[in-house]
Amino acid sequence: MRRSRFFVFALLAVIATGVFLVLDGCSADKGKSADRAMKEAFPVISEAYGVIQENTVYPVEGDRLIEGALRGMADVIGDPYSTYLSEEEAASHRESLAGEKVGIGAEITRSGGKYIIVAPVKGSPAEKAGLLPYDEIVRINGEALGGMTLQDVVKKIRGKEGTAVEMTIYRPDLNKHLELKVLRDVIPVKTVSAELMENRGKKFGYIALTMFGDETAAEWKKATDAMISGGAEALIIDVRGNPGGYLRAVEKVAGSLLQDDTIYAYMQDAKGQLTPLVVEPSEEFTFDEKLKKLPVVLLQDKGSASASEVLSGALKDLRRGFIIGQVSFGKGTVQDTMELSNGGEMKLSTHKWLTPKETWIHGKGVEVDLESIQDKLFTEHIRFSTDVYAAGDYHEDIAYGQRLLAGLGYSLDRDDGYFDESTALAVHAFRVDAGVSAESIMDRKFFTALQEKVESYRKDKANDIQLQVAIGYIHHLLSE
Known part of the structure; x- marks a missing residue:
């Protein structure tokens, strides 16, 4: 032991x-x-084991x-x-905690019962094979993913270094299915x-x-x-x-x-x-x-x-x-x-x-x-959604969108997930500002643009309140 x-x-x-x-x-x-x-x-454990094996109607x-x-x-x-x-x-x-992993180098999430590529790691096998954000994984090695958990899907994608995994993906922008072969490799962590x-x-x-x-x-x-x-x-x-x-x-x-x-x-x-x-x-x-x-x-x-x-x-x-x-x-x-x-x-x-x-x-x-x-925009977990929401709908994806819009300075009356009139106006204004089709719906294009805007906001260290406080204190220390 x-x-x-x-x-x-x-x-x-x-x-x-x-x-x-x-x-x-x-x-x-x-x-x-x-x-x-x-x-x-031990005898009791063995006895219970036997009783279950011999009598349960659930094998x-x-x-x-x-x-x-x-x-x-x-x-x-x-x-x-x-x-x-x-x-x-x-x-x-x-x-x-390992220094490196073997895989394809892509983050995957489950959204609306679908398995979506969040983003391939730069220079990874996934990026080299042509996988893109929002690609939906439909089949792995010819097997459909219906009824699988996210853990099951990840397990099927993983394998030995140098071996290939065949993936059928649906690409929304092209409205078509693609067949890709990705060679597993070592991904540095x-x-x-x-x-x-x-x-x-x-x-x-x-x-x-x-x-x-x-x-x-x-x-x-x-x-x-x-x-x-x-x-x-x-x-x-x-x-x-x-x-x-x-x-x-x-x-x-x-x-x-x-x-x-x-x-x-x-x-x-x-x-x-x-x-x-x-x-x-x-x-x-x-x-x-x-x-x-x-x-x-x-x-x-x-x-x-x-x-x-x-x-x-x-x-x-x-x-x-x-x-x-x-x-x-x-x-x-x-x-x-x-x-x-x-x-x-x-x-x-x-x-x-x-x-x-x-x-x-x-x-x-x-x-x-x-x-x-x-700043709340730094603590909000970025999530993907492939569904479409409009006025009158209610969903956590809507609440997520409302929170991010509010954080970016758009005016809303609520952030509880109900798509009201103020949400519709904020969504429309954001889509216009982001150069997305001027509609009052939350769809894949809306969530993609919202994610890009938030990520850009986070990259600007001037928006990181805690870091700016730390920089201010550094100046205090160095001035003593």
């Missing part, structure tokens, strides 16, 4: 290989008691019954982060993006971390080296929406900003015993020493969780950085994964993690030094 330590994503249970640690279990007396309880329970495979029992054991703990994952689920979740910014004569590095994955430390080094060589006088670290990831990755990031031998967090076991996590010189990466002296501002929001909270908690407690934004998610537990003989994994919360001041942020989050509420 292999055990591995890592920080999992909040809400999305992402399983991956982490720092290898063997943890002591319960006491000898408790172990004997547990063994005795298991021996007494079910034996493996599914076993997996159901395993899920039940994890569920009864009452911990949202303790769970059982099948072999397939565990492999899929491990891939989420980038977790760090950086930009050297200059504002009012001051240079500073802006570095965004979307998660703490396999390659984050290497990407962080590359980004910070570029910022230092470019003459950055301070850093803005953006972990907004970062759900967490590997402990080893956040350790490298924090370690590059803190002095060696600094305690950046604590682990606390079930007995309350604390183990300090200390910054040590990296054998793999040599970071520029200037990093440890640069002023740091960190941006976080309620979507910043787990490993990203380890970073913000360390910077805050050690007064190494100034935190701007909103209180973080609040996930202060650590999970171990144990491989089971059926290929699945049991994930259990076995430890708490505490900040350098020994604060447990679970359910509370890391407090900010300066609160800043973000």
Whole structure:
């Protein structure tokens, strides 16, 4: 049985290989008691298995019954982060933090019962094969998709590197079906993006971390080296929406900003015993020493969780950085994964993690030094719709459109999803401004234009309220 330590994503249970640690279990007396309880329970479990197999009018495979029992054991703990994952689920979740994936490189969504291409990744096999946004996937390898879940569709598209997947797609703009063959390939997963910014004569590095994955430390080094060589006088670290990831990755990031031998967090076991996590010189990466002296501002929001909270908690407690934004998610537990003989994994919360001041942020989050509420257009999830809505209709897609229109400055009386007269006027005005046919309906062309307008709005950093607050504070720090 292999055990591995890592920080999992909040809400999305992402399983991956982490720092290898063997943890002591319960006491000898408790172990004997547990063994005795298991021996007494096995006959009952076996009996229930047989009863179901022989008598149920709803046929079910034996493996599914076993997996159901395993899920039940994890569920009864009452911990949202303790769970059982099948072999397939565990492999899929491990891939989420991998440095690269094998696939076609396209985001897919389900809208109105249809499976739609949101966007192909630039330079990906999907883009090379000619897939476009709003293409509807009709068949995969000749098989229709009726009755499939989104997970089923994604599973059919995935495969081994170098193999091809044949797709029948419907392209609305051409009103015709097309047959495409896409060659699966390795798709790099980038977790760090950086930009050297200059504002009012001051240079500073802006570095965004979307998660703490396999390659984050290497990407962080590359980004910070570029910022230092470019003459950055301070850093803005953006972990907004970062759900967490590997402990080893956040350790490298924090370690590059803190002095060696600094305690950046604590682990606390079930007995309350604390183990300090200390910054040590990296054998793999040599970071520029200037990093440890640069002023740091960190941006976080309620979507910043787990490993990203380890970073913000360390910077805050050690007064190494100034935190701007909103209180973080609040996930202060650590999970171990144990491989089971059926290929699945049991994930259990076995430890708490505490900040350098020994604060447990679970359910509370890391407090900010300066609160800043973000523009709603930055927090709205972009969604696709292929349906058509007009006055008198009621739907969540309409509410989504109303919220975005209001955020862009159009006047509406409501945003509850009812298509009233004020909505019709706003939709008509937007379509005219966007150069789309002057109608008072929400259709594919409307939603496409709306998405483009919002994405353009988001790309303009002047509209990012929290970032502008951070830039203002950077000027304050550099002027002292």
